[in-house]
Amino acid sequence: MRELLGLLKEIDRDREAGPAVEARVLDSFRKLQRDRTLCRIYAAAAAVAAGLLAAVAIPRHASNATPPPIRSTLVPSPQMPRAAEEVAPPAPPTLLGSAHEPAHRAKPRPRAPVATDFIPLMDSPPPFERGEILRMVVPAATMRTVGLPVSEAHLADPVEADVLVGQEGLARAIRFVSYEQ
Amino acid sequence: MASEAEMLSRALAGDERAFTALYHLRQGPVFRFALHMTGSVEMAEDVTQETFLALLSAGRRFDPARGNLGSFLYGIARNQILRRIDGRGFQPPPPEETASPEDLLEDLTRRETVDQVRRAVLTLPAAYREAVVLCDLEDASYEEAAAILECPVGTVRSRLNRARGLLAQKLRSAKWVCNA
Numbered sequence: 001m002r003e004l005l006g007l008l009k010e011i012d013r014d015r016e017a018g019p020a021v022e023a024r025v026l027d028s029f030r031k032l033q034r035d036r037t038l039c040r041i042y043a044a045a046a047a048v049a050a051g052l053l054a055a056v057a058i059p060r061h062a063s064n065a066t067p068p069p070i071r072s073t074l075v076p077s078p079q080m081p082r083a084a085e086e087v088a089p090p091a092p093p094t095l096l097g098s099a100h101e102p103a104h105r106a107k108p109r110p111r112a113p114v115a116t117d118f119i120p121l122m123d124s125p126p127p128f129e130r131g132e133i134l135r136m137v138v139p140a141a142t143m144r145t146v147g148l149p150v151s152e153a154h155l156a157d158p159v160e161a162d163v164l165v166g167q168e169g170l171a172r173a174i175r176f177v178s179y180e181q
Numbered sequence: 182m183a184s185e186a187e188m189l190s191r192a193l194a195g196d197e198r199a200f201t202a203l204y205h206l207r208q209g210p211v212f213r214f215a216l217h218m219t220g221s222v223e224m225a226e227d228v229t230q231e232t233f234l235a236l237l238s239a240g241r242r243f244d245p246a247r248g249n250l251g252s253f254l255y256g257i258a259r260n261q262i263l264r265r266i267d268g269r270g271f272q273p274p275p276p277e278e279t280a281s282p283e284d285l286l287e288d289l290t291r292r293e294t295v296d297q298v299r300r301a302v303l304t305l306p307a308a309y310r311e312a313v314v315l316c317d318l319e320d321a322s323y324e325e326a327a328a329i330l331e332c333p334v335g336t337v338r339s340r341l342n343r344a345r346g347l348l349a350q351k352l353r354s355a356k357w358v359c360n361a
Contacts, residue, residue, distance in 0.1 A: 006317075022204060025204060124190065169195070
């Protein structure tokens with residue numbers, strides 16, 4: 001009996017699934033990776049958008065409420081990125097046509113972008129060959145997901161971010177961008 | 182060379198080359214297991230495809246301490262196979278036409294014998310069939326087969342003995358019919 005089964009084993013030893021199966025499996029794999037990347041980017045976009053709102057909206061609110069304006073809504077910490085720390089409060093509002101208005105309105109200085117370092121999004125990424133950086137607006141909650149402190153009230157605020165997408169379409173790292181005023 | 186666990190980890194992180202390498206390494210045994218269990222190339226290819234797609238979603242459950250990746254894949258494939266052959270009164274397909282014009286008489290006889298064995302295996306109850314396919318056709322150890330079939334090693338041994346006995350009966354009667 002074992003000899004007969006050995007014969008069957010020998011005949012079928014090299015049989016395997018056809019190339020069409022491999023093509024279908026790899027198509028599904030790529031689609032899955034695309035979907036996952038999109039999910040991560042959407043989540044990151046939502047989080048960074050919330051962060052940007054936090055960085056912009058709260059200083060205004062704070063400057064109206066208290067004389068020493070709060071420089072940022074984000075909780076200060078040693079890990080705090082420059083981008084979040086250097087959000088300056090807006091100037092106090094002035095009345096149009098008042099005596100204090102200067103004769104020549106000063107041109108607004110161009111805003112200089114301030115970015116954090118890239119923060120990895122994958123624990124053990126596959127080897128990096130090439131990629132591209134996508135600028136997007138994400139909620140501030142994204143900053144919290146990578147360990148940056150954001151106050152609860154501003155998790156949904158928008159923040160600009162650069163997402164580094166690798167050759168396989170996966171989001172590998174993110175950095176947050178703000179502007180000096 | 183990376184271990185299969187490392188390759189799986191990289192594949193789950195999105196590394197297509199690691200996933201492709203794993204596929205090339207493991208699709209043959211999965212396909213043959215499904216083929217010997219179902220007797221249908223089409224169904225075996227479906228099972229192979231579904232097994233590797235399931236690996237992408239269930240791969241994080243793989244624990245190298247509990248067995249190798251091959252056993253893990255056989256386990257997934259087995260579920261796919263049982264889902265397909267359960268509840269539809271299993272009918273073994275007719276033998277495949279494998280003879281080519283240059284086949285010699287000896288080759289024809291050999292192939293005829295192999296077809297008889299293949300059909301006999303396909304008519305075994307599923308529990309016996311999977312024991313024979315894993316241990317006798319795919320060289321799984323009793324321990325590996327027990328892990329895949331989720332039963333004690335002793336059960337694998339007894340199913341295997343019973344399966345071989347049934348196969349011998351079936352082949353004897355087939356030969357008797359052929360010779361009559």
